[in-house]
Structures are given as structure tokens and as C-alpha cells.
Amino acid sequence: MATLQEINQFTPAQFSAAFGAVYEHSPWIAERAFALKPSQGFSSRASVHAALVATVQSASDDEKLALLNSHPELAGKEAAAGTLTNESTREQAAAGLSAMTAEDVAQLRALNAAYVAKFGFPFIIAARNNTQGAIFGAIKSRQLNTRAMEFNNNLMQVGEIARLRLLDIIAD
Numbered sequence: 001m002a003t004l005q006e007i008n009q010f011t012p013a014q015f016s017a018a019f020g021a022v023y024e025h026s027p028w029i030a031e032r033a034f035a036l037k038p039s040q041g042f043s044s045r046a047s048v049h050a051a052l053v054a055t056v057q058s059a060s061d062d063e064k065l066a067l068l069n070s071h072p073e074l075a076g077k078e079a080a081a082g083t084l085t086n087e088s089t090r091e092q093a094a095a096g097l098s099a100m101t102a103e104d105v106a107q108l109r110a111l112n113a114a115y116v117a118k119f120g121f122p123f124i125i126a127a128r129n130n131t132q133g134a135i136f137g138a139i140k141s142r143q144l145n146t147r148a149m150e151f152n153n154n155l156m157q158v159g160e161i162a163r164l165r166l167l168d169i170i171a172d
Contacts, residue, residue, distance in 0.1 A: 001171040007048065008041030010034075021087060022052060022165045023158065025070040028063075029055050045172035053159050068121040068154050073112040074135060075105050076122075087165055095127035095135060104132070111139045118143060119150050126160040 002018060010018065015034040020027030029052055036051040056067065072078040072088055075097045079089075092098055100108070115123040123139045130138070142150060 001169060003171050004042055004044070007170065008037070018169065019048070019052070019166075021085065022162045022169070023056070023067060023070075024072070024085065024088065024161075026067050029059075029067075045166050045170045048170060049159075049163050049166055052162055056155065056159065064151070064155060065121060067158065068124065068151070071122050071124050071154075071158070073109070073116075073122045074125070074127065074139075075100060075108045076112060091127040091161070091164075095130050096132040097127065097135070100132065108136065108139070111136070111143075115139060115143055119147050121151070121154065124154040124157045124161075126157050126164060128164050129160065 007015070007018070012031065012034045015037075016027055016030045019030035019033070023029045033048075033051040033055040036054060038047070042048045042051070056064065059067070074092060079092060079098070089098075097108075112123055123142065125135055125138055127135065142153060145153065
């Protein structure tokens with residue numbers, strides 16, 4: 001864990017190295033967020049998170065879509081192949097997704113496929129905040145939304161995932 005005092009001394013490269021994995025396969029967010037560091041430095045974990053979220057919000061729609069598409073499907077092919085990031089592996093396990101029955105895995109994969117077919121990006125939820133049952137309920141109910149609603153829902157979930165990941169990185 002890094003302290004705020006240490007973080008405020010980081011070079012852009014050090015900041016990117018420390019926070020590049022906060023957003024799944026999207027180190028560009030940390031690279032850009034460094035420029036938003038206040039002149040007096042970050043005052044809290046929340047202020048680091050705010051800089052990261054502001055970076056995502058100011059990104060183009062294409063960049064936001066690429067960010068969403070960089071996220072793995074829950075209990076999907078990456079999980080089966082063991083190629084999830086360490087963070088995603090821990091988060092999916094915390095929600096009980098790594099301990100599902102074969103039938104549950106098949107059902108979640110079918111729900112994921114239907115979601116991607118409808119919206120053009122994967123279903124994203126902060127797994128660490130949810131149980132397996134809550135995730136199944138959310139993916140079913142959110143399929144009733146419009147694409148614009150889900151685009152925004154997913155960006156909010158990505159921001160929450162980032163906030164939770166910062167808890168593991170920054171001593172506040």
C-alpha cells in the first residue's frame with residue numbers, strides 16, 4: 001500500500017504503474033489522471049478516485065466503449081482459461097462466482113451472451129459488492145434497460161470497481 005504522501009511524490013510513470021490496473025486493461029486512464037493532481041497534491045483516496053473518474057467522464061464515447069469492452073464477462077472464457085487479472089479473479093471469487101455449479105456457469109454465460117448481443121458490451125457489476133444471487137438478478141433486470149441506460153450503468157459500475165481497488169492500493 002502507498003500513502004498519500006508517497007503518491008503525491010510519484011512521477012507520471014510511477015503513478016501510471018501504481019494505478020494502471022485500477023481500470024481493467026486501461027492504463028491510459030491513470031496516465032491522463034495524473035495531470036489532474038491538484039497543486040497541493042491529492043488530499044485523500046477519494047480525491048485520487050475523483051481524478052480517475054473525471055478522466056473517464058472526459059473520454060470520448062469510443063474510449064468509454066473500449067473501456068467497457070476491456071472488462072471480462074463474469075464467469076466467462078477468461079475465468080475458465082485462468083487469464084483474468086488478479087483483481088478480477090479475487091473480485092469474482094468474493095461474489096461466489098468461482099464456486100458455481102456447471103449449470104449456474106452455463107446460465108450466467110447465456111445471460112452474458114444475451115446482454116452482449118443486445119447492448120454491444122459486457123455486463124459489468126462491482127462483483128465485490130454483490131452475491132451470486134444479486135448478480136443473477138441484476139443481469140436479468142438490467143436487460144430491460146435501454147442501451148444508453150446500460151452504457152451509463154456500466155460506467156458507474158466501473159467507477160465503483162475502481163474505488164474498491166483503490167482501497168487495496170492507498171492507505172488513507
